[in-house]
Amino acid sequence: MSSERVPVELSKGVNGLEKIILRETRGSSAEVYLYGGHVTSWKNEHGEELLFVSSKALFKPPKAIRGGIPICFPQFSNHGPLEQHGFARNKLWSIDTDPPAFPTNSSSKAYIDLILKPSEEDMKIWPHSYEFRLRVALGPGGDLMLTSRIRNTNTDGKPFTFTFAYHTYFSVSDISEVRVEGLETLDYLDNLLNKQRFTEQGDAITFEAEVDKIYLSTPTKIAILDHEKKRTLVLRKDGLPDAVVWNPWDKKAKAMADFGDDEYKHMLCVEAAAIEKPITLKPGEEWRGRQELSAVPSSYCSGQLDPRRVLQGS
Numbered sequence: 001m002s003s004e005r006v007p008v009e010l011s012k013g014v015n016g017l018e019k020i021i022l023r024e025t026r027g028s029s030a031e032v033y034l035y036g037g038h039v040t041s042w043k044n045e046h047g048e049e050l051l052f053v054s055s056k057a058l059f060k061p062p063k064a065i066r067g068g069i070p071i072c073f074p075q076f077s078n079h080g081p082l083e084q085h086g087f088a089r090n091k092l093w094s095i096d097t098d099p100p101a102f103p104t105n106s107s108s109k110a111y112i113d114l115i116l117k118p119s120e121e122d123m124k125i126w127p128h129s130y131e132f133r134l135r136v137a138l139g140p141g142g143d144l145m146l147t148s149r150i151r152n153t154n155t156d157g158k159p160f161t162f163t164f165a166y167h168t169y170f171s172v173s174d175i176s177e178v179r180v181e182g183l184e185t186l187d188y189l190d191n192l193l194n195k196q197r198f199t200e201q202g203d204a205i206t207f208e209a210e211v212d213k214i215y216l217s218t219p220t221k222i223a224i225l226d227h228e229k230k231r232t233l234v235l236r237k238d239g240l241p242d243a244v245v246w247n248p249w250d251k252k253a254k255a256m257a258d259f260g261d262d263e264y265k266h267m268l269c270v271e272a273a274a275i276e277k278p279i280t281l282k283p284g285e286e287w288r289g290r291q292e293l294s295a296v297p298s299s300y301c302s303g304q305l306d307p308r309r310v311l312q313g314s
């Protein structure tokens, strides 16, 4: 097999915003907008969309795109003084034509490197100099890999501290038929109850109301089992100890202008994150956080999905 890189396609997306299309030879694909460094599409080799993007998403700066994978940096949600989820998701990123060596999985032939650096205006809001490099790659089996490298380039000797999330919106057939495996019995902070700490009880997580929880010190692998589609979405992560689970449910859905009233039934956010213990970087230091998504057929046996086969695999 040749290790040659597949050329990426540059194209105009919604409202003329520039996007990059990655295609893997077996047919899977992904799309990334320069606006937000935002992945808006990930399709398997049958052309099926695995991410959710709202039909009402605005694709209009300064509002972040509703769906796909917004990048939350340098602040998750309202856990700090900055705007909700930080500013990276509503900045225009650039293509990084000459990224430093990338010591990871070299089997991907379809990838793009993006970079975000602060403008003078940005530094009035967050007075730090940084280089945020994002690689979006499609693996040969259609896996979607996102790697973030954030470097402190302050010249005043000051460290900075941030929280982070890959705010991934998965597409699901019916939220009431979905189970999440890998978070049971863990501690979480409940965003709906003043970030109070609780311990998840019992079995796999299922959904019958609004949920907005930050699970702490989570395993590196989390599975989202979609009963109806007989598909399991597997999230693997590195450098990101926490995992946010969010579904707005009906009332909050109605309150969001860029989200359809019934769309909550067809999406679920599971977000690899670093929130409880913020990351601090001294000048010259770099942090790395990686998320890898794959979609596999679920095993189905007498009415029960068998997550062990997913969670025990490599």
Ligand SMILES: O=P(O)(O)OC[C@H]1O[C@@H](O)[C@H](O)[C@@H](O)[C@@H]1O
Pocket (backbone or CB within 6 Å): 064, 077, 084, 085, 167, 191, 212, 213, 244, 246, 269, 271
């Ligand atoms: O509407 P936004 O800013 O994109 O945020 C959506 C949701 O994002 C989730 O990650 C948060 O936990 C929620 O509290 C928040 O409502």
